[in-house]
Amino acid sequence: MxxxxxxxxxxxxxxxxxxxxxxxxxxxxxxxxxxxxxxxxxxxxxxxxxxxxxxxxxxxxxxxxxxxxxxxxxxxxxxxxxxxxxxxxxxxxxxxxxxxxxxxxxxxxxxxxxxxxxxxxxxxxxxxxxxxxxxxxxxxxxxxxxxxxxxxxxxxxxxxxxxxxxxxxxxxxxxxxxxxxxxxxxxxxxxxxxxxxxxxxxxxxxxxxxxxxxxxxxxxxxQKLPEIQKAEVIVKDENMNTNKKFPELTQEQIIDIVRLGLMVCKDKVHVATCPHGTTCEAKVDENVPKLQTMEV
Structure with a gap:
């Protein structure tokens, strides 16, 4: 119908x-x-x-x-x-x-x-x-x-x-x-x-x-997210007002620096002995330059 x-x-x-x-x-x-x-x-x-x-x-x-x-x-x-x-x-x-x-x-x-x-x-x-x-x-x-x-x-x-x-x-x-x-x-x-x-x-x-x-x-x-920049180590020089930026150190480089520092300290540090034959104190050679402070 x-x-x-x-x-x-x-x-x-x-x-x-x-x-x-x-x-x-x-x-x-x-x-x-x-x-x-x-x-x-x-x-x-x-x-x-x-x-x-x-x-x-x-x-x-x-x-x-x-x-x-x-x-x-x-x-x-x-x-x-x-x-x-x-x-x-x-x-x-x-x-x-x-x-x-x-x-x-x-x-x-x-x-x-x-x-x-x-x-x-x-x-x-x-x-x-x-x-x-x-x-x-x-x-x-x-x-x-x-x-x-x-x-x-x-x-x-x-x-x-x-x-x-x-x-x-x-x-x-x-x-x-x-x-x-x-x-x-x-x-x-x-x-x-x-x-x-x-x-x-x-x-x-x-x-x-x-x-x-x-x-x-x-x-x-x-739209992209901003890339995360790699961390940088900033070393402050005591004798300068500016900040210097260096790339991040690798683990091998840090180990080499530590070994070099130990070798320098071993050559420059003289051990003084007490009258009784025991070690009393360590005298550090004043001619050794002071290490600069590192700030991360």
Missing amino acids: AFSADHWAFVFGVLGNIVSFIVFLSPLPTFYTIYKKKTAEGYQSIPYVVALFSSMLWIYYAFLKTNTTLLITINTFGVFIETIYVGFYLFYAPKKSRVQTIKMLSLFVVGGFGAIILVTEFLFKGAIRGQVVGWICLIFSLCVFVAPLGIVRKVIKTKSVEYMPLLLSVFLTLSAVMWFFYGLLLKDINIAAPNILGFIFGILQMILYVIYSKKEKAILKE
């Missing part, structure tokens, strides 16, 4: 829900780090506020259309999880960041979303209202998909993929593919069109990741 367009739309909608569910959960490691540090300093709340506003907007659009249940389910979860993220951020954020986040919530969630509902409810009726809200969702989604250009620019500038996680890029690209076919099969341009841009940017991010990750590996291979 062949599937109709509605059946295929349902399949891609379910797949889109699964992938988008994973994308919504992707910030969990970030918030676990915030929990361990007991502070949100250094992190931004803008992505979570924008995601919350986007989910609310798509829910409103889905209620104005028909056969968009799967769009409602995933964005309802989005509103739930993004609200938790924002609340968690507010709890651990410093005072300045907390004030900025509250201002953004007032601007987007209260002011922006409230204004859209009031304007569309009183100025537009029927199908036209759905089209207007759809165009608003389309424009906002395009702005959201353009946001990763900042990351792409940073990767090209730094020649490093440190700030662009590969798995997130993969799941965002898959999400764009699923929702594009969902909108296409429902003949809803407001759902399909933004995901074309999302797919293009997702592929671009993965290509950049492959290129610059290979370059990073090549650079690491080219």
